[in-house]
Amino acid sequence: MGGRVILIALLLWPVLALGQWQVQDAWVREAPPGSRMMAGYLVLRNAGDWPLTLTAVHSDAFQRVELHRSMHDANGMMRMQRQHAITVAPGEILRMRPGGLHLMLIGPRRPLRAGERVRFRLLSASGKAQELSAEVRRQR
Numbered sequence: 761m762g763g764r765v766i767l768i769a770l771l772l773w774p775v776l777a778l779g780q781w782q783v784q785d786a787w788v789r790e791a792p793p794g795s796r797m798m799a800g801y802l803v804l805r806n807a808g809d810w811p812l813t814l815t816a817v818h819s820d821a822f823q824r825v826e827l828h829r830s831m832h833d834a835n836g837m838m839r840m841q842r843q844h845a846i847t848v849a850p851g852e853i854l855r856m857r858p859g860g861l862h863l864m865l866i867g868p869r870r871p872l873r874a875g876e877r878v879r880f881r882l883l884s885a886s887g888k889a890q891e892l893s894a895e896v897r898r899q900r
């Protein structure tokens with residue numbers, strides 16, 4: 761009887777280790793009152809044993825959240841390109857930052873001041889959702 765319980769635990773363990781993002785830094789840049797667009801940044805590590813694909817981000821604090829990458833076009837102009845899926849290998853880190861990959865936060869539903877926290881939900885290609893909280897900061 762006891763042996764069976766241990767066997768089941770060993771079989772389940774690798775499954776639990778799958779599909780896990782480790783969030784190392786999550787913040788939202790404070791914007792002037794009335795702004796329709798804000799930006800958020802996360803550092804995500806794939807703490808699982810298989811590639812993880814981030815497909816969407818949701819937050820009740822915004823009408824829509826998109827994954828964007830800022831880049832210079834052929835004329836040297838800064839442009840933002842929407843990313844529909846980003847895959848991260850096991851142990852690798854996805855680093856969002858101003859001027860690079862970011863969360864485009866569209867249509868804030870209420871004013872967000874520095875020091876407040878905003879909840880986000882990460883959706884992965886596996887169908888799994890993961891909650892996190894980000895601090896609103898006044899910076900950069």
Ligand SMILES: [Cu+2]
Pocket residue numbers: 828829840862863864
């Ligand atoms: Cu953007």
